[in-house]
Amino acid sequence: MSEILRVEHLKKIFPDRDRGDLLAVNDVSFTLKAGEKLAIIGESGSGKTTVARLVTRLLETSSGRIYLDGEDIAHAKGTKLKEAYKKMQMVFQSPIESFDPRLTLGDGIMESLLNHGLEKEAALAECQKLLSLCGLSREFAHRYPHEVSGGQCQRAAIARALAIEPRLLILDEATSALDVTVQADILELLQHIQKERNMAYLFICHDIALVQDFCDRVIVMHKGRIVETGTPDEVIQSPKEAYTKKLIDSVL
Amino acid sequence: MAELISYEQVDISYKGQRIVHNISFSLHEGEIMGIVGESGSGKSSLLRAALNMLGRDGLVTRGDIYYKGLDLPDLSPAEMQKICGSEIGMIFQHAGGSFCPIRRVGDQLQEILEAHGSPDQQENEQLACELLTRFGFDNPKRIIESYPFELSGGMQQRVAVVAAMLLRPKLLLADEPTSALDVTVQKQVIEEMLLAREIFGTAIILVTHNMGVVQAMADKMLVMHQGETVEQGLTASIMKAPSSPYTKRLLSAMPKLRR
Structure with a gap:
């Protein structure tokens, strides 16, 4: 199976004159195969979200390499970055904040389609198709983010991320803010899409139980470093590191 | 043993719209x-109603909340x-x-402590410590000398439990006390609340969307859906054999760790 993402010796330093620089991500390396679901777990402050933001270029990498489909995008800008976004898209924790409040959900989804060269008619048709794939009826295209529930908005955010058929989806706590029943629905949707399009997921999450059911492989992060990696069952049933053990023991 | 608090057929409305209907339970x-x-x-809203904290638009429109025989929604602000x-x-x-x-x-x-009639500063500090x-x-x-922002979110929450227990209340109302916390810190806060009950015999009403927290702490539970009681009873028996389809759905949607 081919590799979609390879991260090598990734580092991120946040400068802080008063308290000394913060090494948020420290020498992180991992790979993600096409169609694989990889989870990064850890407590808040462990650096998992920073990794997601470095990979998606929302933050500037201090050092290290990020290969997306063989191409180094660690410092990509402009056209090169735009090309990269055709291959990877991101879904955030707070769906309502990730949409422009002045645009309807339909316009929000169509924006990326139009940006990538579709005609208006075709974009509209595609948008309707995406909404129905994500379990929303046509009329949601005309609603504003504040007019729908958190779960519906997250479905629309997933629809938007899928618009340009990326091969990698980066989900940063994408279900953490949702009620458990809604969370279960969204996960089912993600499973369904993954099978249909053979997409790779980088799934950032603090819920270990959820990861066990959803992902193929898991990375445990602690204080900016990867402390353990393996299949979810390996890591959960026989953790090697003390920190992983503590994390698992805390789950109710 | 006498009941400490009892909700009797409580309805709560905001701006004339009923959002809680016919809830009864006692502790x-x-x-x-x-x-x-x-x-x-x-x-x-159910918790807030007990302390008249529903705001200007909220009102207990039917039923009573009795605490040691006092009808809470009828109390004056001074009482x-x-x-x-x-x-x-x-x-x-x-x-x-x-x-x-x-x-x-x-x-x-x-x-x-001062607001509740202990003026001696040194004694108060000792009590807090x-x-x-x-x-x-x-x-x-170190905690006492810190500003809140100098403590982590988990630490703040643990201090909040101590602050709430400072006057040794008979009843603690906890609204999603662990929902913003990491699993490891969540466990500490749960243990702290259980300790409060052990030391002071405090009763706790715990509101949460996390079934795991309820399972770890609560003797009894009540499942709510759209303002109404779906099911209530002993935590252990509901977790083992939920009778309503909604509770079953909630339980099956909760990710469970296979150890």
């Missing part, structure tokens, strides 16, 4: 009750002030937001 001393439901089910804190304590989801940001933790604990130590803080002096 004895030292008992822990978990109220679960999804967002918008009315569970937080409520006497009960609030000393008899009934409360903790919220974001403890950081319930502390004053520009004053040290110690001063704020001091204020609680003692309680912090009892709740497992290694260095109570």
Whole structure:
């Protein structure tokens, strides 16, 4: 199976004159195969979200390499970055904040389609198709983010991320803010899409139980470093590191 | 044993729209009750109603909430002030937001004790330190001298539990006390609340959307959906054999760890 993402010796330093620089991500390396679901777990402050933001270029990498489909995008800008976004898209924790409040959900989804060269008619048709794939009826295209529930908005955010058929989806706590029943629905949707399009997921999450059911492989992060990696069952049933053990023991 | 608090057929409305309907339950001393439901089910309003904290638009439109024989929604603000804190304590989801940001933790604990009639500052500080130590803080002096923002979110929440227990209330109302916390910190806060019951015999009403927390803490539970009771009873029996389809759905949607 081919590799979609390879991260090598990734580092991120946040400068802080008063308290000394913060090494948020420290020498992180991992790979993600096409169609694989990889989870990064850890407590808040462990650096998992920073990794997601470095990979998606929302933050500037201090050092290290990020290969997306063989191409180094660690410092990509402009056209090169735009090309990269055709291959990877991101879904955030707070769906309502990730949409422009002045645009309807339909316009929000169509924006990326139009940006990538579709005609208006075709974009509209595609948008309707995406909404129905994500379990929303046509009329949601005309609603504003504040007019729908958190779960519906997250479905629309997933629809938007899928618009340009990326091969990698980066989900940063994408279900953490949702009620458990809604969370279960969204996960089912993600499973369904993954099978249909053979997409790779980088799934950032603090819920270990959820990861066990959803992902193929898991990375445990602690204080900016990867402390353990393996299949979810390996890591959960026989953790090697003390920190992983503590994390698992805390789950109710 | 006499009932400490009882909700009797309570309805709550906001701006004339009914959002809680016909909720009844009661709690004895030292008992822990978990109220679960999804967002918008009315569970937080139920807690707020006990302390007349529904705001200008909210109102208990039917039923009574009795605490030691007093009908809480009928109390005057002055009468409520006497009960609030000393008899009934409360903790919220974001403890950081319930502390004053520009004053040290110690001063704020001091204020609680002063407001309820203990003017001696030194005695108060000693009392606060003692309680912090009892709740497992290694260095109570450091906590007292800190500003809230100097503590982590988990630490703030743990201090909030201590602040709520300072006056040794008979009843603690906890609204999503662990929902903003990491699993490891969540466990500490749960242990702290259980310790509060062990030391002081405090009864707790715990509102949460996390079934795991209820399972770890509560003797009894009540499941709410769209403002109404779906099911209530002993936690162990509901978890084992839920009778309503909604509870079954909630339980099956909850990710479970296979160890």
